[in-house]
Amino acid sequence: MPNTFSMEISAIYMALCGILLVLLAAQVVRGRWQYRVGIGDGDNRNLNRLIRVHGNAAEYLPMALLLLLAVENTLGAAWPVHALGSLLVISRLLHAFGLGKSAGSSLPRFLGTAGTWAVMLVSAGIVLAHSF
Numbered sequence: 001m002p003n004t005f006s007m008e009i010s011a012i013y014m015a016l017c018g019i020l021l022v023l024l025a026a027q028v029v030r031g032r033w034q035y036r037v038g039i040g041d042g043d044n045r046n047l048n049r050l051i052r053v054h055g056n057a058a059e060y061l062p063m064a065l066l067l068l069l070a071v072e073n074t075l076g077a078a079w080p081v082h083a084l085g086s087l088l089v090i091s092r093l094l095h096a097f098g099l100g101k102s103a104g105s106s107l108p109r110f111l112g113t114a115g116t117w118a119v120m121l122v123s124a125g126i127v128l129a130h131s132f
Contacts, residue, residue, distance in 0.1 A: 006076070009085065010069040013068060013088060014069075017065060020061075020089070020093070020096070024054040024057055025054055027050050028050050028051055031051075049100065053096050056099065057096060060116050060120075061092065064088050064119055067119070067120055067124055068081060071127060074127050074131075075126065075130065080126070087118065091114075091116045091118075091119065092116060093112070094108040094109070094111050095109055095112025095116065097112075098111075098112055099112075
């Protein structure tokens with residue numbers, strides 16, 4: 001276990017996910033302008049989907065990124081953090097693409113969800129395994 005706190009690597013993935021959240025939020029704003037809905041979804045299925053794409057990312061990313069940061073500080077090795085961080089970013093992009101195209105199930109949405117959960121579970125496992 002490293003003796004100092006580090007976030008040099010996980011900060012890269014925090015920044016990338018922050019940019020993704022802003023881009024997804026911009027899609028919601030664009031949808032609100034397009035459908036002339038100031039709050040809520042106005043019973044518009046397309047706007048609702050845009051809101052959920054952003055909301056889903058906003059729900060999962062904070063914990064996933066905190067776990068990534070914990071892995072960086074637990075292991076002190078760069079490659080697992082890069083592997084998990086890359087999988088997280090790719091997974092969230094896949095999920096956003098899949099859900100953005102259809103509210104139904106799709107391969108990108110499934111892979112995005114599975115990848116996100118995998119990052120979280122593996123990260124939690126690493127942290128717990130090294131905590132005892």
